[in-house]
Amino acid sequence: MSILLHQRFNSDPLTSSDAPSAHLARRVARAIGAFEHVLLGRAPHSVMVVASGDRVVVSLHGSFSPLERQLATDSGGFRRVEDFHHDVFESSHEALVHHVRRSTGVGLDAGLVHVDAATCSVIKTFTTESSVELLLLGQGLPALGVPVNAHLHANGAAGTGADRS
Numbered sequence: 540m541s542i543l544l545h546q547r548f549n550s551d552p553l554t555s556s557d558a559p560s561a562h563l564a565r566r567v568a569r570a571i572g573a574f575e576h577v578l579l580g581r582a583p584h585s586v587m588v589v590a591s592g593d594r595v596v597v598s599l600h601g602s603f604s605p606l607e608r609q610l611a612t613d614s615g616g617f618r619r620v621e622d623f624h625h626d627v628f629e630s631s632h633e634a635l636v637h638h639v640r641r642s643t644g645v646g647l648d649a650g651l652v653h654v655d656a657a658t659c660s661v662i663k664t665f666t667t668e669s670s671v672e673l674l675l676l677g678q679g680l681p682a683l684g685v686p687v688n689a690h691l692h693a694n695g696a697a698g699t700g701a702d703r704s
Contacts, residue, residue: 563643564588564595570642571597571665574635578627584660595645596666603659611656621654624661628652636665 568586576582583601590596603611603620610616628650636647650665 560590563645564590566643567595567597567639567645570639571599571635574631574638575599575601578631578635594667595647596664597647599663600660603661608659611659617654617656624652624654628663 565588568588572582572586581601581604583599585600587598587600588595602608607620607623610620632650636650640646646667647665648667649670650663653662653664654660655662
């Protein structure tokens with residue numbers, strides 16, 4: 540059974556009717572959202588958890604701070620914002636994995652980060668597997684498929700993702 544949970548970070552509390560896997564997914568989402576709030580002083584806009592069997596993939600979607608939004612309007616400023624979020628991810632990945640394991644019992648392994656100038660979002664993706672893949676889909680849908688603008692891959696416990704465009 541697969542479950543997809545997309546939750547706004549500060550949404551309503553759990554109800555007793557939630558399935559056990561949905562309950563665990565929500566606990567993971569809250570643990571990661573709380574960690575991000577402590578780390579950056581702001582909670583992510585939303586956290587998405589996809590769980591299937593013994594695999595869990597977590598994606599955080601958050602808005603830039605007002606300063607980051609202003610900097611991202613030109614390519615040089617965006618590069619600085621991107622570098623900042625990659626550095627934060629690299630330096631906090633181990634602490635985040637430890638926090639999630641302690642809070643929920645879920646062991647995350649590989650992770651990568653993508654900073655998107657178009658949406659002013661930072662997307663952090665984690666998995667319980669030893670590697671993670673992130674395909675960044677392009678604008679629009681052609682008749683026979685979806686264009687892939689970038690392919691990020693990370694092995695091991697941390698990584699900002701190697702571009703395989």
